[in-house]
Amino acid sequence: MSTAPPPTGDDLVRVLATLANPHRLRVVAALARERAYVSGLARQLGISRALLQVHLRKLAAAGLVTARLELSEDGKAMNYYEVEPFVFTLTPAVIAAAVETLTVPDSGEQPGAER
Amino acid sequence: MSTAPPPTGDDLVRVLATLANPHRLRVVAALARERAYVSGLARQLGISRALLQVHLRKLAAAGLVTARLELSEDGKAMNYYEVEPFVFTLTPAVIAAAVETLTVPDSGEQPGAER
DNA sequence: GACACCTGCTAACTTTCCTTGGCATGTGCA
DNA sequence: TGCACATGCCAAGGAAAGTTAGCAGGTGTC
Numbered sequence: 073m074s075t076a077p078p079p080t081g082d083d084l085v086r087v088l089a090t091l092a093n094p095h096r097l098r099v100v101a102a103l104a105r106e107r108a109y110v111s112g113l114a115r116q117l118g119i120s121r122a123l124l125q126v127h128l129r130k131l132a133a134a135g136l137v138t139a140r141l142e143l144s145e146d147g148k149a150m151n152y153y154e155v156e157p158f159v160f161t162l163t164p165a166v167i168a169a170a171v172e173t174l175t176v177p178d179s180g181e182q183p184g185a186e187r
Numbered sequence: 188m189s190t191a192p193p194p195t196g197d198d199l200v201r202v203l204a205t206l207a208n209p210h211r212l213r214v215v216a217a218l219a220r221e222r223a224y225v226s227g228l229a230r231q232l233g234i235s236r237a238l239l240q241v242h243l244r245k246l247a248a249a250g251l252v253t254a255r256l257e258l259s260e261d262g263k264a265m266n267y268y269e270v271e272p273f274v275f276t277l278t279p280a281v282i283a284a285a286v287e288t289l290t291v292p293d294s295g296e297q298p299g300a301e302r
Numbered sequence: 303g304a305c306a307c308c309t310g311c312t313a314a315c316t317t318t319c320c321t322t323g324g325c326a327t328g329t330g331c332a
Numbered sequence: 333t334g335c336a337c338a339t340g341c342c343a344a345g346g347a348a349a350g351t352t353a354g355c356a357g358g359t360g361t362c
Contacts, residue, residue: 109308109309110308110309111308111309121309121310122310122311125310125311141309144308146307148307148309149309150308150309151309151310
């Protein structure tokens with residue numbers, strides 16, 4: 073009974089690096105409560121829009137949140153973000169499995185044929 | 188039925204930041220197979236001792252690995268590291284809960300009394 | 303037209319992390 | 333004594349991430 077598909081090494085690193093940031097954790101937490109648009113979320117979190125943009129971009133790149141462009145009642149373009157229902161389990165065994173598919177910076181990249 | 192105690196926000200950030208690194212993931216994976224001492228592990232992973240030291244230090248600081256100083260048969264002091272059987276579950280809900288106990292860089296730090 | 307709200311981007315600075323190389327210490331063995 | 337192996341620490345350069353400030357575009361309302 074698997075709870076979630078085992079992430080590849082690179083995916084795991086990306087997700088971990090993305091979540092390893094207080095601001096991004098707050099963003100995820102806020103979006104978990106309810107979806108929000110950029111400016112509103114920036115005000116809610118007390119950070120600048122430019123900063124939030126960067127963090128949202130990273131979260132989206134990691135597949136943890138998604139953006140949806142909508143039009144408000146008064147015709148304004150609002151970019152609504154919502155959290156993705158992700159589930160990652162972190163254990164030594166999971167990591168050991170993920171490492172098998174870790175890309176090396178410069179050499180070859182045969183999964184499970186390096187050691 | 189809880190699988191693991193909910194981590195505090197700061198703990199979570201520390202663990203995530205620690206694991207968000209290919210080298211440290213490899214270290215955890217190697218130690219998950221079997222414990223090892225610094226020099227041997229460095230050779231096994233193909234990295235310098237100094238570099239491994241830094242990564243091991245971070246892993247230990249996050250509570251993911253532990254060090255145990257032992258004496259080999261021929262009287263040499265070997266510092267054996269072994270992985271801790273940690274279990275972290277990453278979901279939007281877990282993150283939302285952890286954010287409640289996130290320390291702010293400069294202001295006060297009353298858990299769950301800010302919003 | 304001026305204002306308020308929404309969106310996005312880029313350049314530049316600061317800070318942090320990563321990595322290397324060198325140095326110092328201790329043990330056992332030929 | 334010299335070599336091989338183990339431990340550790342520190343300084344310094346390079347790479348990456350975080351953050352700010354500013355600019356530019358769009359719409360609706362007074």
